[in-house]
Amino acid sequence: MSLTHTGVTTPAPLDPCGLEEHPDCGIRDVLDRIGDKWSVLVIVELAGGPRRFRELQRAVEGISQRMLTLTVRRLERDGLVLRTVYPTVPAQVDYRLTGTGADLTHLVKALADWSLAHRADIAEARQSYDRTHPDHDIH
Amino acid sequence: MSLTHTGVTTPAPLDPCGLEEHPDCGIRDVLDRIGDKWSVLVIVELAGGPRRFRELQRAVEGISQRMLTLTVRRLERDGLVLRTVYPTVPAQVDYRLTGTGADLTHLVKALADWSLAHRADIAEARQSYDRTHPDHDIH
């Protein structure tokens, strides 16, 4: 959607990143996957190599059995994680990143880098906001 | 970044992306902001230039007045968006990306690019999964 300003000499509406080209297309799918509470943490752990169910649960601190199950299932469904069942007894299952999943770690790293680079800015902005808007509660 | 899987000589878990270095640190803050339902769409719209409240609401299809308010407030609090009130009557307010917010659009674009690049893979993986796991409901 072109939002060309009607301004006389106003410089064309800048879109430095070319984001207008794909407003929603597909981003939601990815955000729905990595935007939840645990997926990124699981992916990061799996970036270190294959893990069994209990290993993952111990590594990802605070995750419940239920949420770990749901998280790995969804990652598996999206083809980001490969689940392998070994017919031993008791059962043994391991999870590992697929090619797509491994590629996703690059994106996660970009996110982590950006977060670290701007962490101080954001923290400061929040403090400033909370100081100047004491009554306001938007969390 | 090489993903060479030696297998034999690498007892140590490989971390091709260096993700282990910052497991959680700061990523959550960013994901909590861009992981919600509307923030990315608002940011993308603002990447096209300053917008007034109603303009934003019309541009971001489906967003309620309440959620738009909450979304821009949170973005403002994090220093990603600048809110300017003009003391006219009726009131006039515009929103624009700050420096940090504009920088964030780079990350959003990386996300969009990745999403587009892997959209087919993911869609196919899902279909395959749903076909082989008919009863399973994990959404």
Add this chain to the structure above:
DNA sequence: CAGAATCCCTAATGATACTG
């Protein structure tokens, strides 16, 4: 071990009405 099945609670979002 690796889950499946329940129950319960809270946060997130939506709908509607009202205001400076």
Add this chain to the structure above:
DNA sequence: CAGTATCATTAGGGATTCTG
């Protein structure tokens, strides 16, 4: 126009119990 205030709904997530 640009919100605020309420109420209703739903999705996400946690705790617990049970099983192959």
